[in-house]
Amino acid sequence: MATKRLIDLFNLGGIFMWPLLLCSIVALAVILERLIVLSRKRVSQEKFMDEILGKLRNREIEETKMVLRRFTSPVTSILEAGVSSFQLGIDRVEKAIEKRATVELFSLERGLNILGTISSIAPLLGFLGTVSGMIQAFRAIALAERVNAQLVATGIYEALITTATGLIIAIPVTAFHNYFIRKIDCFVVEMEDTSGQLVDTLIEVRNQMSEVRG
Numbered sequence: 001m002a003t004k005r006l007i008d009l010f011n012l013g014g015i016f017m018w019p020l021l022l023c024s025i026v027a028l029a030v031i032l033e034r035l036i037v038l039s040r041k042r043v044s045q046e047k048f049m050d051e052i053l054g055k056l057r058n059r060e061i062e063e064t065k066m067v068l069r070r071f072t073s074p075v076t077s078i079l080e081a082g083v084s085s086f087q088l089g090i091d092r093v094e095k096a097i098e099k100r101a102t103v104e105l106f107s108l109e110r111g112l113n114i115l116g117t118i119s120s121i122a123p124l125l126g127f128l129g130t131v132s133g134m135i136q137a138f139r140a141i142a143l144a145e146r147v148n149a150q151l152v153a154t155g156i157y158e159a160l161i162t163t164a165t166g167l168i169i170a171i172p173v174t175a176f177h178n179y180f181i182r183k184i185d186c187f188v189v190e191m192e193d194t195s196g197q198l199v200d201t202l203i204e205v206r207n208q209m210s211e212v213r214g
Contacts, residue, residue: 013161016129020122020165027118027173030111034176038108038183041073048076049194052083056201061086074104075190082198090203097195104191108184112177119174126166133159 010017048067055064061083068080081100085092137159 009161012158013165014129014133014158016125016132016162017165019125020129020162020169023118023122023125024169027115027169030114031173031176034111034180038180041108041187049197052079053197053201056083056198056205059205074101074108074187075194077104078191078195079198082195082202086202086206090199090206093199093202097199101191101195105184105188108187112180112184115173115177115180119170119177122169122173123163123166126163126169129162129166130159133162 010021013020048071052064052067055067064083065080068076068083078097078100081096082093085096134156137156
């Protein structure tokens, strides 16, 4: 019964319900994909930072890389890039970290522009559908020999369906868009914090190695 009611409302909404349906399907796919990806990429710093910093201080570079490869996270990927460039100097370490951070950030933000676009255009599509419906409703009123309250109310009722649909799509999409932005901001803070600790530790190790050679 509920399904039939939804189908009836969809048909009453007119042609603009189809692009709104497409927007909802695309948004749902992106939201589910981002929820899965971002949840998998989340790794607690405490799980690896103490271990890798300890290994670096013992100059166990290859062992440090092996530890980092156990995790699938933007943070560990950036740290691995920095550790791999250690023999080339601290400047190269910082450049490697910046380059990998750009790649990881792009990966994290994938799909967010789609959600932002849908949250903006869904209400506009709904409003456009309403305007189109109102035009048709008033045309029907103008052609009718007798105008009654039921005819006017029915036309307005059908026209407003697309506006309601557009808002129903836009509100949760906007909420998820903001949620993902907040989650990515947390990743960025972690990347900056851990990469700063890594660089400081590598500088310390390099100074110790210079003292030994001296």
